[in-house]
Amino acid sequence: MGGCGAEARVDAASVGEASSRSDAAPIVVIDYHKGNLSSVRRGLMRAGWDNVVVSDDPAAIRGAAGLVLPGVGAFYDAITFMRGSGQAQAIVDAVRAGTPILGICLGLQLLLARGDEGVPQDEPGAPLVAGLGLLEGSCTRLSSERLKVPHVGWDQIHVSGEGRSCPLLSGVPEGANVYYTHSYAASDDVDPDQVAARTHYVRSFAGVMWEGNVFGCQFHPEKSSGTGLVILRNYVNVVRAASARGKDVFV
Numbered sequence: 001m002g003g004c005g006a007e008a009r010v011d012a013a014s015v016g017e018a019s020s021r022s023d024a025a026p027i028v029v030i031d032y033h034k035g036n037l038s039s040v041r042r043g044l045m046r047a048g049w050d051n052v053v054v055s056d057d058p059a060a061i062r063g064a065a066g067l068v069l070p071g072v073g074a075f076y077d078a079i080t081f082m083r084g085s086g087q088a089q090a091i092v093d094a095v096r097a098g099t100p101i102l103g104i105c106l107g108l109q110l111l112l113a114r115g116d117e118g119v120p121q122d123e124p125g126a127p128l129v130a131g132l133g134l135l136e137g138s139c140t141r142l143s144s145e146r147l148k149v150p151h152v153g154w155d156q157i158h159v160s161g162e163g164r165s166c167p168l169l170s171g172v173p174e175g176a177n178v179y180y181t182h183s184y185a186a187s188d189d190v191d192p193d194q195v196a197a198r199t200h201y202v203r204s205f206a207g208v209m210w211e212g213n214v215f216g217c218q219f220h221p222e223k224s225s226g227t228g229l230v231i232l233r234n235y236v237n238v239v240r241a242a243s244a245r246g247k248d249v250f251v
Contacts, residue, residue, distance in 0.1 A: 040070045040222050043229070101213065103216035114138045140184060141184050142182075152181045159174050160195050168217075170234050194211045
């Protein structure tokens with residue numbers, strides 16, 4: 001996708017200006033037959049977008065005002081289902097047309113170029129398999145002899161220099177606590193310009209990633225109390241701003 005120049009960014013000021021826009025088209029929570037979709041849907045509705053639907057239909061994905069890719073399960077199983085169902089191509093098409101997307105937990109990992117969770121040894125390219133490729137880098141397992149894996153519970157996000165201008169983190173203080181439950185995370189080969197916030201557990205991994213209209217949280221904003229609600233509201237405002245502009249292509 002290239003770098004993170006200002007011309008590729010969702011403008012935070014335009015997000016605020018569009019916050020009163022009506023929500024005609026839906027935000028689609030993508031159903032790849034894994035995960036707790038209802039809690040994500042409720043979170044988005046609490047954040048102020050009335051028209052939130054859960055769908056596994058590629059046509060609904062292409063027609064959405066915004067997309068949310070939630071996540072529970074294994075990378076290989078999820079991306080295999082998404083490719084076979086046509087969801088993967090629909091997501092890429094929609095994002096390239098300017099639709100904002102938010103990946104949550106496994107959803108963020110699937111936005112990356114590749115991952116190694118659950119990949120069979122005889123799979124071409126093993127131990128890695130291609131993800132959606134909307135963000136740079138790999139997803140690999142957290143490994144520690146001292147700290148418990150999976151990483152479950154509240155932990156801090158530390159905003160990067162890039163993250164200070166990230167619309168998803170508007171109003172989120174440095175060191176805010178968010179809720180994690182995961183064993184895999186973005187690896188060290190991610191593009192540092194796409195890392196908006198980091199969390200330090202086992203290794204320093206990307207807690208929030210951002211490139212153009214592509215956003216991802218390794219934690220669960222729908223489970224992260226007040227901070228999570230702020231993040232979901234910020235995403236809703238990103239979607240409104242994109243709709244007001246007619247979905248400029250950012251990637």
